[in-house]
Amino acid sequence: MPSRVEFREDRCKGCLLCIEACPTGIIQQSNRFNQKGYKVVEITPEMMAECKGCAFCAMICPDYVINVFKTASEKGGAA
Amino acid sequence: MTQEIRVTNYPQVLTDRPTHYCPGCHHGTAHRLVAEALTDLGLVDNTILVGSIGCSVFIYNYLSLDAIESPHGRAPAVATGIKRARPDKIVFTYQGDGDLASIGMAEIMHCANRGENVTTIFVNNTVYGMTGGQMAPTTLVGQKTTTCPGGRCKERAGMAIRMTEIIASLGGVAYAERVAVNNIKNIKKAQKAVRKAFDYQVQGLGFSFVEVLATCPTNWRMTPQAANTRIETEMIPYFPLGVYKDVKAQEDK
Numbered sequence: 001m002p003s004r005v006e007f008r009e010d011r012c013k014g015c016l017l018c019i020e021a022c023p024t025g026i027i028q029q030s031n032r033f034n035q036k037g038y039k040v041v042e043i044t045p046e047m048m049a050e051c052k053g054c055a056f057c058a059m060i061c062p063d064y065v066i067n068v069f070k071t072a073s074e075k076g077g078a079a
Numbered sequence: 080m081t082q083e084i085r086v087t088n089y090p091q092v093l094t095d096r097p098t099h100y101c102p103g104c105h106h107g108t109a110h111r112l113v114a115e116a117l118t119d120l121g122l123v124d125n126t127i128l129v130g131s132i133g134c135s136v137f138i139y140n141y142l143s144l145d146a147i148e149s150p151h152g153r154a155p156a157v158a159t160g161i162k163r164a165r166p167d168k169i170v171f172t173y174q175g176d177g178d179l180a181s182i183g184m185a186e187i188m189h190c191a192n193r194g195e196n197v198t199t200i201f202v203n204n205t206v207y208g209m210t211g212g213q214m215a216p217t218t219l220v221g222q223k224t225t226t227c228p229g230g231r232c233k234e235r236a237g238m239a240i241r242m243t244e245i246i247a248s249l250g251g252v253a254y255a256e257r258v259a260v261n262n263i264k265n266i267k268k269a270q271k272a273v274r275k276a277f278d279y280q281v282q283g284l285g286f287s288f289v290e291v292l293a294t295c296p297t298n299w300r301m302t303p304q305a306a307n308t309r310i311e312t313e314m315i316p317y318f319p320l321g322v323y324k325d326v327k328a329q330e331d332k
Contacts, residue, residue, distance in 0.1 A: 015103035016303065017307065020304055020307070055087050060262070062106070062108045063100075068085070068087050069084065069086065071081050071083050072081065
């Protein structure tokens with residue numbers, strides 16, 4: 001089931017705790033810097049398909065950077 | 080038709096403002112736990128926060144609650160006054176280890192012993208974080224800080240204080256638990272502990288206390304990942320997690 005993860009990059013401090021918490025290991029550090037000069041984390045579009053939507057990354061993030069979205073199936077339940 | 084559901088649900092009481100904490104600091108996680116507990120119990124409009132001194136002082140910027148700032152270590156005394164004047168309000172203190180276990184030792188001990196119906200969230204990162212990483216009462220033996228560069232010496236400075244055990248032994252305490260927020264499993268336990276602490280205050284059972292083991296990557300001179308590992312390998316063996324007092328569980332037995 002497709003899930004989507006959004007990073008508020010301006011808030012990321014590059015602590016990389018989410019990388020350790022992710023059970024599928026799809027989060028990685030990007031080469032982009034944010035306004036504060038931290039290297040932000042990202043999930044590449046190809047890797048996003050593997051996201052299970054567990055939101056462990058959002059739970060461990062101390063700076064409330066991460067939002068996780070799940071797409072419900074046609075029948076309404078989260079398949 | 081597909082519909083997108085938001086899994087993460089940050090409580091509204093958390094203000095939309097970047098925190099001043101260092102990368103990997105667990106204060107942000109502890110703030111969120113408090114915000115979630117207050118939101119779940121429906122206490123947001125009825126809560127007064129008592130801040131302490133240290134990095135945790137800026138909690139009033141990050142939780143949109145009525146707040147009062149207390150002198151160093153005196154948060155439990157201020158909370159006592161507020162609770163006695165307004166018993167209908169939910170009052171909690173949010174303190175660090177330099178504040179609570181050192182200068183504020185007398186206040187927290189007597190507040191707990193009197194069984195004031197307030198909640199204390201105690202964030203233990205084993206150093207004075209804001210002032211530059213000096214040795215705190217909770218610094219582990221052998222840990223290097225700016226005021227004990229050779230590591231804390233047991234003969235000269237003694238052993239680290241285990242606050243939850245001390246608080247649990249006092250008369251008026253309804254609930255005392257030590258939790259950590261270094262991994263998902265521990266965060267989920269911590270969520271329950273903080274919620275229970277506030278719930279006990281609502282029920283008027285007495286003083287409730289939650290110690291949160293946290294990292295200070297900057298002053299430990301570590302990466303956030305290594306700091307999380309240190310909690311698991313060094314801190315939890317010395318500060319065992321668990322419930323040390325729970326009056327309701329004792330009654331049930």
